[in-house]
Amino acid sequence: MTIALGEPGVGGLSEAVDALRDWQHEGAPMQLHPGDVGWFWRFGAEATAAAVRTWSRDGQILAVGLLDGHDLLRMTIAPEAQRDEELARRLVADVTQPEHGVLAQGTVYIEAPASALIQGLLAGEGWDTDEPRTPLRRDLGQPVKDLGVRIEVTGPEQAHVRAAVQRSAFDRSTFTDDRWHTMAAASPYADARCLVAYDDQGNAVAAVTVWSAGPGKPGLLEPMGVHRDHRGHGYGKAICVAAAAALQELGSSSAIVCTSSSNAGAVATYKSAGFQPLPEVRDRRRDA
Numbered sequence: 550m551t552i553a554l555g556e557p558g559v560g561g562l563s564e565a566v567d568a569l570r571d572w573q574h575e576g577a578p579m580q581l582h583p584g585d586v587g588w589f590w591r592f593g594a595e596a597t598a599a600a601v602r603t604w605s606r607d608g609q610i611l612a613v614g615l616l617d618g619h620d621l622l623r624m625t626i627a628p629e630a631q632r633d634e635e636l637a638r639r640l641v642a643d644v645t646q647p648e649h650g651v652l653a654q655g656t657v658y659i660e661a662p663a664s665a666l667i668q669g670l671l672a673g674e675g676w677d678t679d680e681p682r683t684p685l686r687r688d689l690g691q692p693v694k695d696l697g698v699r700i701e702v703t704g705p706e707q708a709h710v711r712a713a714v715q716r717s718a719f720d721r722s723t724f725t726d727d728r729w730h731t732m733a734a735a736s737p738y739a740d741a742r743c744l745v746a747y748d749d750q751g752n753a754v755a756a757v758t759v760w761s762a763g764p765g766k767p768g769l770l771e772p773m774g775v776h777r778d779h780r781g782h783g784y785g786k787a788i789c790v791a792a793a794a795a796l797q798e799l800g801s802s803s804a805i806v807c808t809s810s811s812n813a814g815a816v817a818t819y820k821s822a823g824f825q826p827l828p829e830v831r832d833r834r835r836d837a
């Protein structure tokens with residue numbers, strides 16, 4: 550049985566997102582989450598479809614990739630297929646041969662589950678490892694204690710507020726209220742919430758988007774940030790605790806997030822919000 554590389558198109562996106570949802574489970578390695586596709590969807594369904602790749606055998610999806618720019622493929626593999634040699638060889642062929650059109654030439658990166666067979670095959674082809682990233686996890690088995698900061702769930706009327714906090718927290722962000730509406734109208738957002746924290750003067754100071762993958766599965770924070778004028782007052786901690794509470798309400802078994810290990814402020818903030826760091830992960834990198 551051969552493996553087929555597919556571009557799902559707009560009509561096939563929900564099947565790819567459903568596969569990602571199925572593959573999330575407690576104890577899984579840090580991996581591509583339905584929320585990553587949901588967050589990408591702010592650029593529109595067409596752009597999202599153009600960025601998604603699937604690998605299938607017999608019509609069954611075994612791996613899903615998300616092209617984040619032309620140089621990074623974020624991908625994950627069905628738990629039962631992570632040691633599947635035929636699949637691993639096909640993935641490597643597709644991502645290492647520019648004529649297959651998955652990654653461009655030049656320096657390129659692949660994010661794949663740490664335990665998957667593809668890691669060793671890429672290493673064998675001379676792929677190096679990139680800078681470490683730290684996954685963090687907060688168990689949601691116990692009640693989440695409210696920190697007393699005012700938090701609101703973003704509805705359509707506050708989309709511009711959510712978007713403004715995003716732009717203020719991330720220097721290169723292009724997020725707008727239009728993009729919020731595009732994201733919020735898409736199917737993955739049915740399991741998501743945007744939260745905004747306010748200070749005592751009513752200023753919007755921090756924001757997060759949380760993505761459930763369904764009851765009993767890990768839910769994702771992506772993205773989280775504090776307005777640059779309001780840092781150092783505990784709002785990062787507060788929005789992360791609120792994110793955990795929102796995911797608990799959505800039925801998630803844990804809240805997970807991953808950030809560059811060099812982003813000391815983010816790692817410290819998640820820890821102070823009760824997230825435990827997990828072993829670091831690294832993308833594979835092939836230099837030009």
Ligand SMILES: CC(C)(COP(=O)(O)OP(=O)(O)OC[C@H]1O[C@@H](n2cnc3c(N)ncnc32)[C@H](O)[C@@H]1OP(=O)(O)O)[C@@H](O)C(=O)NCCC(=O)NCCS
Pocket residue numbers: 718719773774775776779780781782783784785786787807808812813814815817818821
């Ligand atoms: C990282 C960020 C969210 C921190 O927000 P903040 O409101 O300043 O954080 P808080 O005031 O709630 O601080 C929480 C804890 O982190 C620590 N911390 C915050 N920034 C820090 C830094 N740059 N270096 C070291 N520790 C830091 C605080 O001392 C505090 O520790 P404590 O609870 O033990 O006292 C904010 O700087 C930001 O939005 N950065 C850009 C976006 C980003 O990187 N997001 C995360 C990407 S995944």
